[in-house]
Amino acid sequence: MSLRHGRAQVAIPGPSIVPDRVLAAMHRPMPNIYDGPLVELSNSLFADLPAIARTSGEVFVVVGNGHAAWQMAVSNTLRRGDRVLVLESGTFAVVWGEQAALSGADVEILPGSDTRPVDPAAVEDRLRADVGHDIRSILVVLADTATGVRNDIAAIRRAIDAARHPALLMVDAIASLGCDRYEMDEWGVDITVGASQKGLMTPPGLGLVWASDKALAAHERADARVGYFDWSSRRNVEAHYQLYNGTPPIPLLYGLREALDMLADEGLENAWARHETLAGAVWAAVDAWHTPDGLRCTIADPTSRSHAVTTIDTGGIDATAIRAVSEQEMGLTLGLGIGNDTARFRIGHMGHLNPPMLLGTLGTVESALHALGAPIGSSGVAAAATAIGHSIVVR
Amino acid sequence: MSLRHGRAQVAIPGPSIVPDRVLAAMHRPMPNIYDGPLVELSNSLFADLPAIARTSGEVFVVVGNGHAAWQMAVSNTLRRGDRVLVLESGTFAVVWGEQAALSGADVEILPGSDTRPVDPAAVEDRLRADVGHDIRSILVVLADTATGVRNDIAAIRRAIDAARHPALLMVDAIASLGCDRYEMDEWGVDITVGASQKGLMTPPGLGLVWASDKALAAHERADARVGYFDWSSRRNVEAHYQLYNGTPPIPLLYGLREALDMLADEGLENAWARHETLAGAVWAAVDAWHTPDGLRCTIADPTSRSHAVTTIDTGGIDATAIRAVSEQEMGLTLGLGIGNDTARFRIGHMGHLNPPMLLGTLGTVESALHALGAPIGSSGVAAAATAIGHSIVVR
Amino acid sequence: MSLRHGRAQVAIPGPSIVPDRVLAAMHRPMPNIYDGPLVELSNSLFADLPAIARTSGEVFVVVGNGHAAWQMAVSNTLRRGDRVLVLESGTFAVVWGEQAALSGADVEILPGSDTRPVDPAAVEDRLRADVGHDIRSILVVLADTATGVRNDIAAIRRAIDAARHPALLMVDAIASLGCDRYEMDEWGVDITVGASQKGLMTPPGLGLVWASDKALAAHERADARVGYFDWSSRRNVEAHYQLYNGTPPIPLLYGLREALDMLADEGLENAWARHETLAGAVWAAVDAWHTPDGLRCTIADPTSRSHAVTTIDTGGIDATAIRAVSEQEMGLTLGLGIGNDTARFRIGHMGHLNPPMLLGTLGTVESALHALGAPIGSSGVAAAATAIGHSIVVR
């Protein structure tokens, strides 16, 4: 007998749970692609997407995944041999840097830790030392999907400004756009990279790149340009297909439209606040479960944690077993621990998420811990339910 | 800010949560209705349904809801003026009796309680007193959706046998077929009434009636027959449509096929065991929440509770507020308390259900109690998570 | 090699082709059934349905198929022993009468033909002869699904009035409601019976009954009442479920809502006009195909043909072969010829239908005729394409 015979719940840090409305919107025959409703829908997406990143800049939609969006950002702004500074804080900025290197960049990594955010002071120091302004771009993530760390982008911008450095600030916000507060224009970001499958509640297959005027100017001097990603052919277009450099990704456009409507109904600020409350419930659970040799959040400082994903170190408990019991016996899939999958797992808490879903996840983890005879301090799901309950103002 | 912006969870005692596979199976164009795949699918359903009620008897599928199935049972076996004995144990057997009365039955209610199951001894006494065997049918529910009580059908059969009474035993198993153990043949039931939308995990719109040979024989003398429901035209049919006395309910047939496949994959006995474990988790939660003036299960004796639905008396706490906060602030819809909606609510835990779903429901109720400042003994969701965890044998 | 590997096309006289929008609307999780959006949706349906039958009378929605709607009409108005006059014009009025007989009616058939509509003069004669007004109800179909004949309901009403007869006029409009013009109030109809799966473009599973005040008054004296169908419990309800006498048929309500919205977008009068044009194209095709021993419309007089279904006599050509080649080799399912399936087939042309669909059907039939080496006068699909083209006023 297994208890898993219900709706499979997937609490991984993306692809996140896609709302029924979004899946339904994608379930539609192929339309006229020359004019009419599909073209209007595209136009509405390009009109609405800048507000998601809080920018008045331009947006590009690439048929591809997050790595394609990374590539678009790099290929459109890079001159071969340009120095690119990667701000390490886990895994993903470094991988992005490797991609830039393959396109001809001279990549330098500012070493960081996988348990703390980027140190703005170290950024300032490095940039001050770059008196010749060889560094042309700075790559950093808003949140690192591997560790759950959240960087202070505003502080990094202040560090750049303090060093009076002209490099482009390029932020990978894929992991938590729509979940963590993000203010592209206010924070002086030049390029933001996003994707459909996390806080934007749409299946994977769409990459998003927002570009400031400064980024668009950099494009003019770039020589690593790649036809598929090229901004020049995607701006001021005459025919609809040019927006996507080829056939539009029709189902995902329908899906993203529905997801943006849902986000607009809720309000982006409200969505951020919801994620903050629900993330707090996750951390309350982990704190309750904590024992000296047991579970703890990978990122010690709550103010440096993303509201979209939490990475949990399992101490002496076998993370593989927690994941296996949760999935096979109870129908819950947890995120793999990148880098150390036997002593770490991850909980995605992003996008289409409410207390029944999140408390179900936490309760199931707790059941798994009981099933494995693992030590726990006290009930995490009880702590989470309390935190959520106390956040509600009864009207 | 509301936290409800995720997948709405509906934990009412039916319609239960329909598996994605079932909804998907229903999403199909209309087919050839004369021959080919649809006819084969119908045949497979009629072949597989008897095992769901554990009978070798015949099954009828009526396009209609549970009340239609009730009607089919009554109209096919009743002679106007027949005495029908209703075994009260909550709400629904009595309502079924009212329907029988409108069809001409002389209905007598054996009084019961809404907090306890039918007393088999009282049944035996009443039947012994019926020396002339005026009573032709006995109506009883397996589980009462209003109170969550579960009757001991085997014991009722023994009482009837002890009284050597020939009345038909007609059981409404709608509320918990597929959830509570049910053995139509072994328990000597003559007619079982079911419907698609509870443990069978299919949307409402299909009524099911299983009939023993004795019931089919009773049909021969019935004079309350109604064309739409008439068994005679639905047996030994030549054309496919006759199975449904008209156009077949195509989407629901597709859905039921998928649901039965899922149930077969799990195994009916395993499904019963799963429901038993999950119901135990609900009761552990209510026991933990319990305070003298707070929550308690309506049915005091756990051995008389259905594994499909639990009714909770809320004491001094406003059940309406619990339901409102759960739904409006957190996206969880709880069952209305039939008969006393301000001091009672219900949790459906039937069909497509696993720990993430159930613990999500219980955790959300607990959050609602916290939000309302309601007294609770201790964490119910923690108790439920413990109960579930301890039920799992790690392999 | 078969050419059938595309979208299967089903051109049977119901269930008709369900629009993608309707199927998509049905693909939705089960909701709160006590209050909120589902209840509002129900209310909107009950508000909008009277206009579909062109009446200010009341509508009842029964979870069931068309036979259930028949039953509701009969059971709510009949007194056992009442004489019911069935106006024969094919198959279905007679079958309806058989159902009424099982409920206790004394059924008399006014003989008709299966190639002509009911003769109003014969109706008038019969009613004048009924000086004692023994006849309480008159049953007739708007269109007969078997033959494609369309009765002149207004003329039948005039015949009844000419005979000054008080019987209820009950019309089965299932086969062509939404396709053939139908004016319940203007034509003095007392009860209209409909169903979801034809012109209303929704899968089968919903029966519809519209009742005039005179019909509701007849209900007061009825003694064949059946609980499931009973109007008394379905009027002036307090709780939502009472509208359906039990659990609402949720997916079909979603579907019907979408279908009614589509019909409203088009306009009912426009839908009638569209059906008239498309039916004319079918008849043009059959006329072109016609040879002395070949295809012809069963109903000779075009003014007596329904705009929803055409029955075709195939003369010396094997109708079974036409249907088999069309389906197995080309993916088109044609309607079975009721009563003579080797020399008759049917084309449904109702509901969600446009020229690409209809000309595809007609062209495929023509290909089947060629494949079989059957004699044809001239190209039917060419004639149909011409008829459709000439109906269009280019703007």
Add this chain to the structure above:
Amino acid sequence: MSLRHGRAQVAIPGPSIVPDRVLAAMHRPMPNIYDGPLVELSNSLFADLPAIARTSGEVFVVVGNGHAAWQMAVSNTLRRGDRVLVLESGTFAVVWGEQAALSGADVEILPGSDTRPVDPAAVEDRLRADVGHDIRSILVVLADTATGVRNDIAAIRRAIDAARHPALLMVDAIASLGCDRYEMDEWGVDITVGASQKGLMTPPGLGLVWASDKALAAHERADARVGYFDWSSRRNVEAHYQLYNGTPPIPLLYGLREALDMLADEGLENAWARHETLAGAVWAAVDAWHTPDGLRCTIADPTSRSHAVTTIDTGGIDATAIRAVSEQEMGLTLGLGIGNDTARFRIGHMGHLNPPMLLGTLGTVESALHALGAPIGSSGVAAAATAIGHSIVVR
């Protein structure tokens, strides 16, 4: 009144009509992306895709559209400054060449016509003249979506061999893979480029590239490599995501699996034969419609036409009006005429297609011609129905 109120039919040359089964398969929640069913599904796709191009070579699946697949082919094999010879035969090979140029290629166009296929003799002449073997790659399309021309790839290979030239032969088969016969290995093709949205019956969003050993060897010397597309990181992978260089395009993988199953059920050779028959019906229709100043196929020689798309020159008839009347009045969307949209339109006849669909399209075009009062020779849809009928061997 408009007649368009049925299922919108889209007969454009891609995205083609997606089977209901494929759309349904895509309508599924996001799964575990680390292991289990999704990984097995990916593996099955990579195992089955080579047979679609008739190769024993390797396949790459890129999240992107056809232009992304073009890019992958070019970026992985090109050294900056390499000469690339584009074989013109309409529009798309030239556009592919422009993309290669942006990546650093020295692109030369072998001039062709937009009404005839590539001349193999001209290819041989040009290659013989390239005594230094400066030309490294030859780009050609199997079918040109703009004109409907089909190139003789085997003959082009023979021309290359006759010139004893070592250049890579790269074929864009996007427009008709699965429709036109295509034998990658037998014809000595080094790289085949495909996409999901045409003969593969899946929505747009997946690019496909098949590579021979020779192409993989060329990758070793390429210096225009782009991280996102890079073959090196996509071969011999350890983790599932590496197959897609990032998050897998989950819904499209589900869809493609279903589409490949459908194609396997039919058999690829049978699918080719079906397309040949249906294309012949289209041409029979155009031939019948033809008048001196009226419609004709853009490609005069039937043996040089693709079986997936037909481009029609409309002579003195306004193609815009034909398309407008078809869509607005009848619900049929025709393909835009690339290059001359007022005197040319296109009919896509690819993928999920059977006689009801195709004859519906042709009949509707004929109705549009009648509506516009345009001259036609004789009935095209009649000719097409005849052609199809005569192709069927009645069993």
